[in-house]
Amino acid sequence: MAYQPPKQGGAGQIVDSLLILVLLFLCLLLPFELKKKFAEEAAAAPAAGEQAPVKEPTWTDLGQNATQVQQWEKLGKTPADAKGLIETEFDFDKDLRSGWLWITIAVIVGYFFLLLRISDREYREVIAERFGNDGRSGDGR
Amino acid sequence: MTTTTTTEGKAGGGAQHISLRKVLGPVHVWALGVGIVLVGEFTGWNFSLAKGGAWGALIACWYIGLLYTCVAMIDSEVTSTVAAAGGQYTQAKHIIGPLMAFNVGLYLVMAYTMLEASNAIVVGDLLKSFAGETGYPDLDVKPFIVLTIAVLAWLNYRGVYATLTVNFVITAIAFASIIVLFFSVSPASPGKVLLHRELFTDLPYGWIGAIGALQFGMWYYLGIEGTCQAAEEVRSAGRSIPLGTMSGMITLLVAASLTWYVASGLMPWQYLGQAYTPLYDAAKLTGGGALQAIMFIGTLFAALASANGCINDASRSWFSMGRDRYMPEWFGAVHPRYRTPYRAILFLIPIAVVFALLFYTRLDLVIGFSILSGLLGYTFMSFNMMRFRKLWPLGSIHRGYVHPFHPWTAIILLLLCTTVYFATYLGYSDMLLSIMAFYIAASVWFAFHRYKYVKRGDQFTMPWPRPKGY
Structure with missing residues (x-):
């Protein structure tokens, strides 16, 4: 005899729909939101001891040749703007x-x-x- | 074209049986496939430069091209034999079993919904860039992101024919803009506008970085297999789907090659590896206001066409799962007037909106979620092909197309997919484990709870003989 599945009521369907959404947000959003929060807290924490003044970077410091500098500047970027992009490793x-x-x-x-x-x-x-x-x-x- | 009624389109458990409308031709299939993917030429592929530099991105383009060739060969055989809505999801039901089908359905929904979210982010970033140049640098783009998703969802709600006709027009304009950009940079005169020799460096992280770059190389082509989602709505599946898919692949190969050549010859790899709108930036670098306007329109239209196609495909997968009770049956309804899976369309809107708004500054993550879901689907395809030939050997059922070199195509596809998992692990291991956690948790939920609502015998509807060995 063929298997007869139970009939799912409206409330059960709503619970199942919400559950899959909760699973999705828990697995894909929560880890990255927590990671972002910890990173922001770490960045905001006062550093121990006196910090040396930050030196303004130059294109030479960032290892860019003349053509690369020309293109960065056409894109409207200064060495300070580009530093974050270049030093992301x-x-x-x-x-x-x-x-x-x-x-x-x-x-x-x-x-x-x-x-x-x-x-x-x-x-x-x-x-x-x-x-x-x-x-x-x-x-x- | 008027529609016939069938027993397939059961409307949310009601008594009336309504089918999806059969109105699409090869042009719409091309528009659906290329429309979804073409945005990958405008943004996303370039994140591969952050790992592998310009040469790494080119290696990724070719290597992943081989992966998609395997996908296209396998898909042509299986889709020409199982021509039904749901695409790979329906194939998994008939060839591997319900739990795999549930997962494949989720891969499709996730890949397309995350792609839709990333498209909305691109629209937002493009508008912000444009606003900055016209004196409004503080423009809040979030309302535009929500509006983009809402308007396209409404278009999908109203009808598939209008949706994909719009897609055809805007995809064609976006593709034309890439051609215009290519001929605007004097491609035959290296050194005049394009500066490959001066901008190129060695592989920044060596060969391990080139392997890592494979992850985002997927973005050149990801989604082309979505053409088989339209199988139930085309007038002639045997003609329209292969024609639309193959012409789409040719379009993408041309666009990917042109895109890499132009962008890598204009921008330092560190900039290109993190840019959200690289082709629009390329136009800015050439100094032409008209070209900049054309690339603004091209990028905007490519993102809109992709988001539009994604809503179409994701909702059809969700609808198919609802119809089969893999998801609540309520989602398996077809709109009585517009003949669209309207409840599935509406349900997926908040997911796309939440990811687009929360990950606005991490486009690479949203794209990564989409790529990984696609990759899991391609891994399934290699298992699927092996079993398809084993359960129904050649000659036992009618196949629209028989692909050559079996089983090597499936084996090579599996090996290529394994390399891309490794590439994703390099730099994005947390994302890889997060998405695996989601699919594992969802599988446990299905196996121990949801499966009891599934009618066993209804999962096999093809007119095939009993599978060998069962």
Whole structure:
């Protein structure tokens, strides 16, 4: 006999819709909002000791050649404006040394492994109900 | 064209059965595919320069081009055989199983909704840049971001034909603006306007940076596979989808090559690697007011066309999941007058708005969420292809197209996808784990709660024989 799913009421549908939204915002928004908050707090914290006056950067300090300087200036950027863009750096060595690499690999491989295993179990239910348990062909519905 | 009624378009559990309207031709399929992706030539691809410099971005363009060639080959075979709304989601239902289908549906919704949010951010940034140059540097762009999403959602609500006809016009104008930009920079006279020799550096982080650049190389082409979302609304799926998709890929390959050549010859890689509107900036550098106006319109139209196509595709995936009860059944309704999945369209608006407003200063993150969802979908496609040939060997069912080199295409696709996961990990490991956490949590929710509402036998509707081994 075919599986008869329960009927979901309006309230249940609203709860399910909200739940998927909560999951989405929790996983994708919360970590970055917290990270941003911590970064802002760290930047706002008073530095210990007396700080040396910040020296105004020059194009030479930033390692730009004459053509690059010309283009930066055409874009309306001063060395001070460009400093942040030029000195933003990725630390790939840190990424490679981090144990998170192996955790990330395990998470992705484990996710696909379980996805395929559970899907296969559900797929057998679909096929059994669609074609019956006697191996007959579909009717081209 | 008038529509026929079918048993597929069940309206939210009501008694009336309404189908989506079959009005689209190859031009609309081209507009849907290229319209979604073309904005990737105007912004987004350039974040690959921050990791790999100009040469890294070019390597990414070619390497990811190979990945998309595999995607196109596999998709042509499977979509020509499973021509139904939902695209890869419907394929997963028939070939792998409900949980995978649920995940694939979510990949599609997330990839397109995040792309829509990033388009709204680009519109906002473009307007801010324009306002700054015309004496209004303090313009608050947030209302414009919300307005962009709201107006396009309304257009989608009113009807697919008007939506994609508008997309065709504005996509064609945006593509023409890239051609105009290319011929405005004396491309045959290197050193005159384009300064590749002086601006180019070695790979800034060595080869590891070039691998890292692959992540944003996806943005050149991401979304072209969305053409199969229109399968249920085209007059002739067998003709329109391959024709629209293949002409779309050719358009994108041309646009990607021109874009890289022009932008990398005008801007230092550190600027280009973090710019929100690089082609508009390229026009500013050439000093021509008319060209600047053309690129303003081109960038604006590309972002609008993309957001428009994204709302179309994301809502159809959400609608398909509602129709199958993978999501609440309420979303599976078709508007009685406009024949659009209106509830799905409305539900996805706040997601796009929230991400666009909160991540306004982190366009790379929003784009990254979209890329990763797309990447998970391409990984699925390699498993899907393997099983498709195993469960229904050649000759057992009618295929519209049989792609060559199987199983190598699927194996190569899997290997290329693995490299892009690694590329994403380099510099964006937190984002990678966040999005995996979302899909894992959603999968647990589906497997332990939502699946009980799914009618098992209804998940298989193709006129195929019993799959081999089941």
